Amino acid sequence: MRYVVVTGGVISGLGKGVTTTSISKIIQSMGHKVTVVKIDPYVNVDAGTMSPFEHGEVFVLDDGGEVDLDLGNYERFLNIHLTKAHNITTGKVYLKVIEKERKGDYLGKTVQIIPHITDEIKAEIRNVAKGHDVTVIEVGGTVGDIESMPFLEALRQLSIEEDVVFIHVTLVPNLSVVGEPKTKPTQHSVKALREVGISPHIIVCRSVEKLNEKSKEKIALFTNVRVDHVISAPDVNDIHYIPLIFNEEKIGQKILDQFKMDGKPNLTLWKSILCKDYKKDVNLAIVGKYADLHDSYLSISQALKHASFKTCYKTNISWIEAEEFENNKISNELDKFDGILVPGGFGSRGVEGKINVIKYARENNIPYLGICLGFQLAVIEYARNVCGLKNANTTEVCDTEHPVIDLLPEQKKISSKGGTMRLGASEILLDKNSMIYSLYKTDKIYERHRHRYEVNRDYIDELLKDKHLVFSGISPSGLMEVLEIKDHPFFLGTQFHPEFKSRVEAVAPTFYGLVKAMGEK
Numbered sequence: 204m205r206y207v208v209v210t211g212g213v214i215s216g217l218g219k220g221v222t223t224t225s226i227s228k229i230i231q232s233m234g235h236k237v238t239v240v241k242i243d244p245y246v247n248v249d250a251g252t253m254s255p256f257e258h259g260e261v262f263v264l265d266d267g268g269e270v271d272l273d274l275g276n277y278e279r280f281l282n283i284h285l286t287k288a289h290n291i292t293t294g295k296v297y298l299k300v301i302e303k304e305r306k307g308d309y310l311g312k313t314v315q316i317i318p319h320i321t322d323e324i325k326a327e328i329r330n331v332a333k334g335h336d337v338t339v340i341e342v343g344g345t346v347g348d349i350e351s352m353p354f355l356e357a358l359r360q361l362s363i364e365e366d367v368v369f370i371h372v373t374l375v376p377n378l379s380v381v382g383e384p385k386t387k388p389t390q391h392s393v394k395a396l397r398e399v400g401i402s403p404h405i406i407v408c409r410s411v412e413k414l415n416e417k418s419k420e421k422i423a424l425f426t427n428v429r430v431d432h433v434i435s436a437p438d439v440n441d442i443h444y445i446p447l448i449f450n451e452e453k454i455g456q457k458i459l460d461q462f463k464m465d466g467k468p469n470l471t472l473w474k475s476i477l478c479k480d481y482k483k484d485v486n487l488a489i490v491g492k493y494a495d496l497h498d499s500y501l502s503i504s505q506a507l508k509h510a511s512f513k514t515c516y517k518t519n520i521s522w523i524e525a526e527e528f529e530n531n532k533i534s535n536e537l538d539k540f541d542g543i544l545v546p547g548g549f550g551s552r553g554v555e556g557k558i559n560v561i562k563y564a565r566e567n568n569i570p571y572l573g574i575c576l577g578f579q580l581a582v583i584e585y586a587r588n589v590c591g592l593k594n595a596n597t598t599e600v601c602d603t604e605h606p607v608i609d610l611l612p613e614q615k616k617i618s619s620k621g622g623t624m625r626l627g628a629s630e631i632l633l634d635k636n637s638m639i640y641s642l643y644k645t646d647k648i649y650e651r652h653r654h655r656y657e658v659n660r661d662y663i664d665e666l667l668k669d670k671h672l673v674f675s676g677i678s679p680s681g682l683m684e685v686l687e688i689k690d691h692p693f694f695l696g697t698q699f700h701p702e703f704k705s706r707v708e709a710v711a712p713t714f715y716g717l718v719k720a721m722g723e724k
């Protein structure tokens with residue numbers, strides 16, 4: 204089997220994920236079946252219990268896996284479906300080995316990092332590689348971290364047993380505008396990699412500007428890599444152009460030559476999707492809790508990008524802290540937006556501010572998309588301000604006279620917090636006379652979820668009595684999944700997270716609908 208392993212050096216946040224994704228896209232465009240694995244050396248079993256503050260968004264897969272946000276990039280670029288098995292963490296590997304040990308699978312043996320942990324890592328990798336021409340593996344963290352050691356050792360062993368191309372992503376800083384690019388950090392980082400027995404075949408150098416030949420030659424000399432295998436990865440405004448930039452450096456051919464495989468990259472479709480000439484700009488306010496940390500909402504901003512490509516309306520996002528709108532203080536600030544989006548969220552902070560913003564969008568005919576918590580709060584806003592249920596709320600925030608949003612029945616029995624929400628893709632039936640149906644053009648959809656609460660079924664008649672609110676998508680078990688407000692240009696709430704299934708080559712219909720409505724406002 205053939206593997207491409209991408210490691211990172213010098214600093215974190217180098218764009219290793221986007222590098223991995225772009226390389227995978229190029230190999231895929233050469234006619235090969237590609238899959239991608241993310242190794243996260245942290246001890247958490249999965250990303251589900253990690254704070255978006257620390258680690259960015261928790262991405263959700265069809266099978267309910269709560270995984271690192273890089274898997275979102277792989278799915279979006281490659282238009283493939285990944286599973287929990289594609290995210291390997293230290294916690295997951297150790298848990299497996301320890302469970303086996305308890306079952307007696309290693310009876311009589313001393314269980315050790317080498318070979319038991321490394322064997323488990325290799326087995327997990329081989330398992331996902333099955334049926335693919337090339338498997339690209341991204342190793343999270345930076346070479347030299349204690350946590351990465353067993354993984355790098357497993358990958359070193361893998362390179363003896365299989366065909367492996369190692370790519371190392373490093374930083375080439377420029378200390379002043381006139382000064383020359385500094386190659387020393389790269390030299391040191393490759394040295395650290397060599398110490399664990401891995402010699403990179405290709406070095407991808409992140410820098411502000413394109414690397415000059417002199418720097419490439421220096422890096423090649425000191426790291427024992429061919430000069431044409433030193434690839435320059437300068438900063439770009441839009442990550443979607445990275446496959447095109449890498450392709451100019453013929454990285455795909457270089458990898459396939461190493462594998463003795465054939466193929467010519469074909470990025471024509473990709474290139475044609477990226478809208479270069481926007482018809483106009485539209486301004487969207489995203490009102491959330493982690494508004495300063497855009498990585499917490501990565502899939503949403505990417506889905507908006509996909510919708511912008513398709514409509515050719517360039518979406519400018521303003522991230523606004525929900526707490527600003529508490530005490531009913533809706534400032535004139537919201538006037539300048541063509542649309543409002545309230546994303547998913549947990550806990551009570553910012554909830555009242557979001558409800559005020561939703562009221563404003565509903566009453567002023569501003570296109571609105573509410574996702575998960577943004578859907579639930581739209582129900583609360585409607586219950587309070589239209590149905591007259593004054594203290595309507597979600598039991599996530601407080602015990603209330605009118606719990607229009609309440610725990611899912613199965614959640615009432617659960618006490619642990621890891622991997623226990625309603626997770627993953629499931630069926631939703633759409634009403635044929637609805638806006639959501641006109642967007643999806645089908646009456647049966649499969650979308651991903653991550654929640655504990657739902658619309659309280661005891662309140663549905665009350666909510667529907669005014670006949671302006673409709674639940675136009677319902678799960679086969681009777682859970683409210685989609686709401687719309689009639690006589691409004693675009694007011695849509697979804698209990699599911701449409702952003703997790705949006706792809707460059709297949710934009711999520713809800714985001715397309717929102718951006719189109721903003722452009723036509």
Ligand code: GLN
Nearest residue numbers: 547548575576654655656
């Ligand atoms: N906190 C809400 C729930 O658990 C919404 C979750 C979300 O927005 N992802 O149901």
